[in-house]
Amino acid sequence: MLIGPNAPISFESKYRASHMAHVYDFYKPDLASEYPVVDGKLSQTCYLMALDSCYRQFCNKYEKIAGKQFSISDAEYFVFHSPYNKLVQKSFARLYYNDFMRNCSYVDDDAKEKLQSFSNLTGEESYQSRDLEKASQQVAKHLYGIKVQPTTLLPKQIGNMYTASLYAALASVLYNKHDSLNGQRIVMFSYGSGLTSTMFSLRLNNGQHPFSLSNIGSVLGVTEKLQSRHETLPEKFVETLKLMEHRYGAKDFETSSDTSLLQPGTFYLTKVDSMYRRFYSQKPAEEIGGGKTKCCNGFANGH
């Protein structure tokens, strides 16, 4: 992340709102295993409660400072921490439900009618109601297509990236919409189990080359990167996971010497010795002529 003046992406820190709680929703207590302990249902409820809390505070701050109500219609895009896309759909619908409860003016009569029967639910009931989930997703569907869909490209294509998922979603909308983001607002929702969460917003402007939105969109090269992925048979994938499990925290092994799937310039583990000491090597960068070498996404002098 580069920080500087006249940024094409600037933080509206004054509206930032956070929520924290002590919960065992998703955690890694068994240090010998690479896998977490997950309470899926609890984690989803925690996520939505955190979203509600952050959104409520965000709206309060906005209203105090801007002197008018905030609603979904005041931002062009909503970017969520994205463990899986279904939760992103539920989350946006939840914001819509919040706006309905707050009597936001954009909520039309049809939506009001569909959500009316849920207006007396307690908070706890509202998190458990499958009917509310369905109804709110239905009424929010059109706006979801406009304000969220463009952010979901990378999270849907790659799967759960944990911490990176929010920024992969931001990269997706920057890539998809860089031509039309000037002057627009993006609301971000960051969530980490345990839990701590923050809602914050960004203001976009075209900026100056090389720090322009169009250049950012172009160097992201999302389509090319997605296309350059290698397809693997499920059996091979499962085998790779087994190997990874077996080697997690292990000692005294050497890794495969086949580096054909690595990008030029990539550092990789070659072995872990009997004292758990780790050894690395680097795949040579590609010669591109003129004494320069192509390395990962950039260029480096070849010495």
Added chain:
Amino acid sequence: MLIGPNAPISFESKYRASHMAHVYDFYKPDLASEYPVVDGKLSQTCYLMALDSCYRQFCNKYEKIAGKQFSISDAEYFVFHSPYNKLVQKSFARLYYNDFMRNCSYVDDDAKEKLQSFSNLTGEESYQSRDLEKASQQVAKHLYGIKVQPTTLLPKQIGNMYTASLYAALASVLYNKHDSLNGQRIVMFSYGSGLTSTMFSLRLNNGQHPFSLSNIGSVLGVTEKLQSRHETLPEKFVETLKLMEHRYGAKDFETSSDTSLLQPGTFYLTKVDSMYRRFYSQKPAEEIGGGKTKCCNGFANGH
């Protein structure tokens, strides 16, 4: 740590010097064990090399800024990261050896004679030489008694405290010498395996109550705290360690309900359930009358 103006302990940041290196001297690669992997000999050499490097840079900065040579005689106390006292003795002797090599004026003829035969050692040889270790400790012994001994009370009484050891050593000299520290300088050497290390210096002044050196010395209450420790039979100690090993990272157990050895107000683990969730309780604070309660080292309102 409280930070504020007119501090009785102030940092001389301009002289601060750091040294880092990638080494496997002391590390915790086996996440299922609470014990580290230690290469004792390597760790000691790394420590002394880091000390040399930091001291060299510290002296250079001092000389550039103050316009005169720095030596051991320019600080009243030297406080070291203290895994065990023998290393602290070696470290101070190493600084003395550095001063000898730098022709510092306080090094007398007798010391010069005793160290002369080591003046042509390479760096590596000097770290391995037991004779140098012995000779330098001998010539530095008198100054060690004055400039280091008063810092060793807590580390020697308590044993290895890892990160805390440097600050326990600082607390020791504050406790032992608070009446005479006004205007004096303390040099600190912080070390963490792996490794990263820093040498920095502090200036002391009596300060204003309650932030005065004499009040700090008094509230530290080191003697009382050391005296209030409980003696335990070695068998009981070994048994406790075994229990700790057994429970490290474990689930599904309850702890002893005997809290007689805990200070009033202490939080303690009561159980870890089958999902690794941890539960705590707090030992009641002592009533001291007037609706107030005594809690740990301080006082809190009893509600």
